[in-house]
Amino acid sequence: MVLYDRFGRPVTNLRISITRDCNYRCFFCHREGQHFNVRLELTPAEIERLVKVASNLGIKKVKLTGGEPTVRDDIIEIVRRIKPYLRDLSMTTNGSRLKELAKPLAKAGLDRVNVSLHSLKPDVYKKITGVDMLDVVLDGIEEAVRYLSPVKLNMTVMKGLNDGEIWDMIGFAAKTGTILQLIELEAPREMTQTSFFRKYFYPLKPVEQKLEEMAVETRERRMHRRKKYFVPTEYGIAEVEVVRAMHNTIFCANCTRLRVTSDGKFKTCLLRKRDLIDFATALRNNASDAELVDLFRKAVLMREPYWK
Numbered sequence: 377m378v379l380y381d382r383f384g385r386p387v388t389n390l391r392i393s394i395t396r397d398c399n400y401r402c403f404f405c406h407r408e409g410q411h412f413n414v415r416l417e418l419t420p421a422e423i424e425r426l427v428k429v430a431s432n433l434g435i436k437k438v439k440l441t442g443g444e445p446t447v448r449d450d451i452i453e454i455v456r457r458i459k460p461y462l463r464d465l466s467m468t469t470n471g472s473r474l475k476e477l478a479k480p481l482a483k484a485g486l487d488r489v490n491v492s493l494h495s496l497k498p499d500v501y502k503k504i505t506g507v508d509m510l511d512v513v514l515d516g517i518e519e520a521v522r523y524l525s526p527v528k529l530n531m532t533v534m535k536g537l538n539d540g541e542i543w544d545m546i547g548f549a550a551k552t553g554t555i556l557q558l559i560e561l562e563a564p565r566e567m568t569q570t571s572f573f574r575k576y577f578y579p580l581k582p583v584e585q586k587l588e589e590m591a592v593e594t595r596e597r598r599m600h601r602r603k604k605y606f607v608p609t610e611y612g613i614a615e616v617e618v619v620r621a622m623h624n625t626i627f628c629a630n631c632t633r634l635r636v637t638s639d640g641k642f643k644t645c646l647l648r649k650r651d652l653i654d655f656a657t658a659l660r661n662n663a664s665d666a667e668l669v670d671l672f673r674k675a676v677l678m679r680e681p682y683w684k
């Protein structure tokens with residue numbers, strides 16, 4: 377039984393922030409829309425309970441995110457506990473701990489990983505992330521490719537910083553057997569007139585048009601109706617996916633995910649504020665599965681496309 381929201385959108389996957397902490401300082405970070413500090417994080421047992429209840433509502437796909445999910449010491453336990461309920465368990469990470477974690481994560485049941493890689497130049501990487509860890513992350517990607525499939529690289533493109541590296545990154549993806557996700561900088565509409573956003577926003581539509589011309593094959597994903605382009609490079613065919621959320625009504629009309637904050641609240645949309653439904657309190661007060669399903673249903677009914 378899959379739940380639908382008031383706009384006819386099925387909710388088929390969960391995006392769980394397991395911590396708000398991070399060992400990086402990316403200046404553009406949207407923190408998955410969680411702009412508040414929290415003390416309590418969900419425990420592995422609580423995350424398992426949530427996923428178990430969600431799996432009975434047709435959720436077979438979960439993305440673990442943060443903050444940085446790998447800063448949690450119990451990350452392996454979390455993966456091990458929730459995988460049995462899922463068909464597709466993935467994680468988005470800055471890659472800083474992948475060298476040591478790729479193999480144990482795969483063994484624990486992680487299916488695939490997205491690694492943020494915004495630049496191949498150490499100085500630019502540091503400018504964007506605040507840390508000098510490009511080499512560590514490149515080693516982590518190499519290790520991830522051995523144990524997880526597919527490995528996707530997330531490049532958030534920013535004007536004047538890394539927009540000149542898009543085509544190098546496409547070549548790098550082909551060379552390493554990874555999939556490149558080009559991500560447009562995004563922010564809630566009230567932030568689009570700030571000097572930060574105006575300075576760094578780099579529209580990806582023209583890049584997408586170029587990819588369309590060059591592609592030997594194009595596919596469309598159900599989620600967000602995102603396009604994937606298969607483009608020839610000197611290293612073979614590269615798979616490139618474009619994530620353009622800003623002002624994109626098609627993207628929001630095909631949004632199939634419900635979010636979960638690190639302190640145990642359902643969040644209906646990355647870009648919205650005041651869209652939270654607490655379930656951690658119920659969980660900690662021995663709520664029945666039926667009560668948790670009610671909270672889940674309430675969150676689904678609160679969902680609304682952001683751009684429409």
Ligand SMILES: Nc1nc2c(ncn2[C@@H]2O[C@H](COP(=O)(O)OP(=O)(O)OP(=O)(O)O)[C@@H](O)[C@H]2O)c(=O)[nH]1
Binds near residue numbers: 490530619633646
């Ligand atoms: N506004 C908005 N942005 C999204 C959404 N999904 C992904 N994004 C953007 O794309 C970035 C990368 O997403 P990932 O964490 O790699 O996951 P994904 O690409 O959505 O998922 P998979 O491709 O299935 O691995 C996010 O951090 C957001 O900036 C969404 O539902 N809404």
Ligand SMILES: C[S@@+](CC[C@H](N)C(=O)[O-])C[C@H]1O[C@@H](n2cnc3c(N)ncnc32)[C@H](O)[C@@H]1O
Binds near residue numbers: 407441490559560
């Ligand atoms: C918030 S991070 C959390 C996971 C992990 N710490 C990481 O960096 O991959 C998830 C993804 O969001 C991207 N991201 C963060 N802020 C963004 C923004 N304002 N616009 C577009 N993408 C953003 C990051 O580059 C990363 O790929």
Ligand code: SF4
Binds near residue numbers: 399405406470
């Ligand atoms: S590594 Fe991820 S969570 Fe951490 S600051 Fe960068 S984008 Fe944000």
Ligand code: SF4
Binds near residue numbers: 629644682683
């Ligand atoms: S409704 Fe739109 S902006 Fe909100 S999470 Fe879904 S795709 Fe992102």
